[in-house]
Amino acid sequence: MKTKLANIGTAMSLALACFASVQAYAGxxxxxxxxxxxxxxxxxxxxxxxxxxxxxxxxxxxxxxxxxxxxxxxxxxxxxxxxxxxxxxxxxxxxxxxxxxxxxxxxxxxxxxxxxxxxxxxxSDAFIVLPGNPKGIKTYKDLTRTGETMVTGIGYSLIENAKKDGVPESQIMEVPGPSEMLAAVVSGRAAAAAHNYLTLKDMAEKAGGKVEVTDPNALPDWTKNWxxxxxxxxxxxxxxxxxxxxxxxxxxxxxxxxxxxxxxxxxxxxxxxxxxxxxxxx
Known part of the structure; x- marks a missing residue:
């Protein structure tokens, strides 16, 4: 009887181990x-x-x-x-x-x-700027050259892209999202807002002529994202x-x-x- 119980215990242990293995595999x-x-x-x-x-x-x-x-x-x-x-x-x-x-x-x-x-x-990345692009911002290097402030969203990949092209952290303003980015450009607190081209195009269309979108092709290929x-x-x-x-x-x-x-x-x-x-x- 002891041997039989031992065998049952062994079988149960193996079953539990297999179940645990399956559980560990499934996310x-x-x-x-x-x-x-x-x-x-x-x-x-x-x-x-x-x-x-x-x-x-x-x-x-x-x-x-x-x-x-x-x-x-x-x-x-x-x-x-x-x-x-x-x-x-x-x-x-x-x-x-x-x-x-x-x-x-x-x-x-x-x-x-x-x-x-x-x-x-x-x-692709791009910028929204005031009509006529008075500060001449088309690339991240333009921000580095002019010393103008760029605004983008908190945690956006655009922050890394700007720093990679030499924009110092002191020239990068971070805000919660697109509406705050638009407000910063319209008010003059930032010369350009950086985001992906499609989002900026949508923002500019809804802004009623207050801003325009720069050409995404002016930026280098490494700024393309998936x-x-x-x-x-x-x-x-x-x-x-x-x-x-x-x-x-x-x-x-x-x-x-x-x-x-x-x-x-x-x-x-x-x-x-x-x-x-x-x-x-x-």
Whole structure:
């Protein structure tokens, strides 16, 4: 009898060990979806990437893309949370969000804390300036040359880009988001606001002639960035499934139709660069 009980105990131990191994392999997000819980999507008010509409519904080309792709994967139980840009990655790391659709660029500095999907768009930097561009700001080097102040959002990759081209920290103003950036330029507190071209174009159109957008082609190629979806470290199993579904969805007529209202076109498709390459080179 003792031998039999010992064998049962051994079998139970092996079963528990196997179960623990499976549990360790599955990331938190995969656990959530398999247990029927919602996928918590976070984004900031960042047109045209992601923003809430008048009814607080998630819109913008990254939101449209991700919601469409998740639906293709069979996941429609989602909830969305709007927060400040600077709070997105901390919320992801503290397990208050499962993924971020706010238009995150894949950057080496972020890759240490975020598991990125393969890119879904390629975008360019630019500036908004007062009409006629009185300070002559077209590049980061122009800011260095003139000593003028640049404004951008807290935690934006544009801060790194400006510093890389010699702009001292004393000339960089950080504010919560696009509306504060626009106000800083219109009031004269900053000569230029740096962001991606599409967002600045949208801001300028809504500003009624108070500002204009500079030519993104004036900036060097290394300022080009790739937009991705950010996941928690540890959820690479779900990211792998997401990437596999993306291969079938990216660039298809339904996908392009979903993002068309936000000025996303075939010229913004990400190309051949992988998230791994971009993490190493950006």
């Amino acid at each position: 938190e997000l995969m656990d959530r979806v398999t247990s029927g819980k919602s996928i918590r999507i976070g984004y900031a008010n960042e047109p045209p990437f992601a923003f809430p509409d008048a009814n607080n519904k998630p819109v913008g080309y990254v939101n449209a893309y991700v919601l469409g792709l998740l639906k293709e994967m069979g996941y429609e139980n989602v909830e969305t949370v709007v927060t400040d840009w600077g709070g997105l990655i901390p919320a992801l790391q503290s397990d208050r969000l499962d993924l971020v659709t706010g238009g995150l660029y894949i950057l080496h500095s972020r890759c240490e804390n975020v598991a990125f999907s393969e890119p879904m768009a390629k975008v 937009v991705s979806v950010g996941f928690r470290k540890g959820d690479e199993d779900f990211v792998k499934k997401f990437n596999a579904a993306q291969i079938k969805y990216l660039g298809t007529p339904p996908m392009m139709e979903a993002v068309k209202p936000y000025s996303y076109d075939k010229n913004m498709l990400p190309g051949k660069e992988t998230a791994e390459w971009i993490c190493a080179n950006r």
